[in-house]
Amino acid sequence: MRKAEVYWNGELAGELIQENKLSYIFRYNDFYYANSSFPAISLTLSKKQQEYKSDYLFPFFYNMLSEGVNRKLQLRQLKIDETNYFGLLIETAKYDTIGAITIKPMNK
Numbered sequence: 579m580r581k582a583e584v585y586w587n588g589e590l591a592g593e594l595i596q597e598n599k600l601s602y603i604f605r606y607n608d609f610y611y612a613n614s615s616f617p618a619i620s621l622t623l624s625k626k627q628q629e630y631k632s633d634y635l636f637p638f639f640y641n642m643l644s645e646g647v648n649r650k651l652q653l654r655q656l657k658i659d660e661t662n663y664f665g666l667l668i669e670t671a672k673y674d675t676i677g678a679i680t681i682k683p684m685n686k
Contacts, residue, residue, distance in 0.1 A: 581684040582668045584619060586610075591619050594639060594681065596664045604636060605629040619679055635663045642671050642679065 580596045584604070592606040606628045610616050618624045620638040630636070643666055644652055652658070658665045671681040 580664055580668070582664075583682045583684055585680045585682065586616065586619055587678045588680075589616065591616070591679075593684065594636075594664075596635075600633050602632045602635055602664075603629060604632075604639075635667070639667055639681070642675060642681070643667060644670065 579598075582594045583590055584592045584594055589610065590607050591610045592604060595603040595605070597603065604623055606625065608628075611625060611628050622638055623630055623636065634640075640663060643649060643663065649666075652666065652670055653660055656666070656669050658669065667681055668683040671679070672683075673680065675681075
């Protein structure tokens with residue numbers, strides 16, 4: 579199991595969990611979920627419910643990954659398998675992302 583913290587403009591919004599290759603969970607942090615001034619992190623992960631489950635990495639997070647030559651370069655430099663989307667996400671979405679969302683690995 580791997581976990582990552584999801585931040586919106588530096589505010590902890592929730593956690594993303596990869597239970598195994600076919601099981602992912604996104605759960606809003608209690609404080610973030612209860613505070614109506616914080617927006618949903620995406621239209622597909624609205625604040626109508628606190629927890630979401632999926633058989634694959636949620637498209638919102640998958641679409642944060644680089645494509646093409648940039649992805650190949652990242653995979654090679656970081657020594658990450660090309661099908662390890664979760665690993666690539668937590669290594670490349672820590673600081674400089676397009677938009678308000680950043681992803682940081684949780685300490686084990």
